[in-house]
Amino acid sequence: MTLTTKNIPQTQAKKKLDLSVMLSPWIVPLAIVGLWQMISSLKLVAPHILPAPTKIAATFWLLLANGELLNHLVVSGERVLVGFLLGASVGLVLGIVTGFSKLMQEIVDPSLQMLRTVPLLALIPLFILWFGVGEFGKVLMIALGAFFPIYVNVFLGIRLVNIQLYEVTGLLQYSFKKRLTTLIMPSAMPNILLGIRLALGASWLVLVVSEMMGTSAGLGYMIQDARAYSQTDIVFVGLVMFALLGKLSDSLVYTIERKVLKWQDTFKG
Amino acid sequence: MSKNTLVIENLNKVFTTPNEQVIALKNVELTVEQGEFLTVIGPSGCGKSTLLKIIAGLDVDYTGKVELDNKAIYGPSLQKGFIFQEPRLFPWLTVEKNIAGDRSLKDPTIKQQVAELIKLVKLEGFEKAYPRELSGGMAQRVSIARALLRNPAILLLDEPFGALDAFTRSHMQEVLLNIWQTNKTTMIFVTHDLDEAVFLGQRVIIMNPRPGHIKSILPIDLSFPRKRSSLGFQEMRRAVLNEFEKVEEETYTIGAGI
Incomplete structure (x- = not known):
């Protein structure tokens, strides 16, 4: 009997670059913008309530050209990046520690879970009292927002490691390091990546709120400042920026996810 | 005594539950020489898997003597390979990486050994396949290759083909x-399938439950390759079956192989 074959099995059916598949996510937004433009052109709503998409696009272009938008973007981007990295790394380390050690779990986890139930935004007044309105308090807020999704998911990912595979690494005498890199981490990766996605979302959220109180630069400030002067078109530019940035960071993680988790044998719809 | 002999003397194992004490193994005596193929058969609860786990070092809570190569077994080691009923492969690793495990395929010696093992278990062409792309029999062959890469003196198999269909199973036995x-690796093969036990073993260990103990050891004096339809095979099969039927007080259901 021969069960051998020279053909390596197809790991992934090659997807055709179908035009309709590429366009399908755009149908709903384009329809809304079209309708919106029509409403504005017919002057059904006052422009300071709902400016026309063309007007928003023009403002967007103007702010881009005079460098104002880029300036706000860099300031906000820096805050999110530093805050996210800080929160994510602390979350990763604590998640690993509590995931591995039952003792550490019992010592650390109950307090963290209690802290987690406090609405993050309720801490902002306290942070302003403690750290003022400077960069430090903002970055710390963002870090806190990014911390919990990562911590919870890393912990969960480690606890979901298959006990049967763990037994195999014992029989094959894996070192602790090998066990961590070849069993625990790959196995926890779906949860870790989910944690990163949720943490990025939380980071942007906390950023906007923290930028709306006491600062002189950043996308959140730009929106807040425009509101004060009833510049609704600039408010919309800010919203579009957040939508784009959020989508961009999410897609980035999603791309990594698809690459790293291609071994997964799950329902793909 | 030759090298890598497994010696078990007066082995006793008791499971303690809150309500009672269950004697899982009682006074087990067994000597297995290097290169022998041993099959262990018995109804569920006879302690055959417990015995295997003790030899593997997965269970060290016993009394008595269990020695491999004159050294007491106190934990798992690479000397003892273990095959579970499930293949237990890492789903994120390809076939060759699963076999290599904690060893690096960048090492040419390892790469060479893995390639040879893939050939031995007849999986050429599937080096880069992921476990989800393999059938049950193929996956189990990967797990056997993974155990063999560690060059074990003894391979312990706990109903490894129990989940496979009859055709795949007989192919796997071959x-x-x-x-x-x-390889001349010592094999201790636990099964609940009478045909499998007679087809593979040079000796068949027959175990009985309550308390788990070795009832008898039957040598199978048939040369390899064996034919299931041959008269000699049928006689040995009947002899093993008779051993079970000697116990009249209890009725056993043994696997569909009978």
Whole structure:
């Protein structure tokens, strides 16, 4: 009997670059913008309530050209990046520690879970009292927002490691390091990546709120400042920026996810 | 005594539950020489898997003597390979990486050994396949290759083909015999399938439950390759069956193989 074959099995059916598949996510937004433009052109709503998409696009272009938008973007981007990295790394380390050690779990986890139930935004007044309105308090807020999704998911990912595979690494005498890199981490990766996605979302959220109180630069400030002067078109530019940035960071993680988790044998719809 | 002999003397194992004490193994005596193929058969609860786990070092809570190569077994080691009923492969690793495990395929020696093992278990062409792309029999062959890469003196198999269909199972038995004849690894093969026990073993250990103990050891004096339809095979099969039927007080249901 021969069960051998020279053909390596197809790991992934090659997807055709179908035009309709590429366009399908755009149908709903384009329809809304079209309708919106029509409403504005017919002057059904006052422009300071709902400016026309063309007007928003023009403002967007103007702010881009005079460098104002880029300036706000860099300031906000820096805050999110530093805050996210800080929160994510602390979350990763604590998640690993509590995931591995039952003792550490019992010592650390109950307090963290209690802290987690406090609405993050309720801490902002306290942070302003403690750290003022400077960069430090903002970055710390963002870090806190990014911390919990990562911590919870890393912990969960480690606890979901298959006990049967763990037994195999014992029989094959894996070192602790090998066990961590070849069993625990790959196995926890779906949860870790989910944690990163949720943490990025939380980071942007906390950023906007923290930028709306006491600062002189950043996308959140730009929106807040425009509101004060009833510049609704600039408010919309800010919203579009957040939508784009959020989508961009999410897609980035999603791309990594698809690459790293291609071994997964799950329902793909 | 030759090298890598497994010696078990007066082995006793008791499971303690809150309500009672269950004697899982009582006074087990067994000596297995290097290169022998042993099959262990018995109804569920006879302690055959417990015995295997003790030999593997997965269970060290016992009394008595269990020695491999004159050294007491106190934990798992690479000397003792273990095959579970499930293949237990890492789903994120390809076939060759699963076999290599904690060893690096960048090492040419390892790469060479893995390639040879893939050939031995007849999986050429599937080096880069992921476990989800393999059938049950193929996956189990990967797990056997993974154990063999560690060059064990003894391979412990706990109903490894129990989840496979009859055709795949008989193919796997031939693959295993081929490995045994090539590598001269000692095999201790636990099964609940009478045909499998007689087809593979040079000796068949018959175990009975309550308390788990070795009832008898039957040598199977048939040369390899064996034919299931031959008269000699049928006689040995009947002899093993008779051993079970001697116990009249209890009725056992043994696997569909009977």
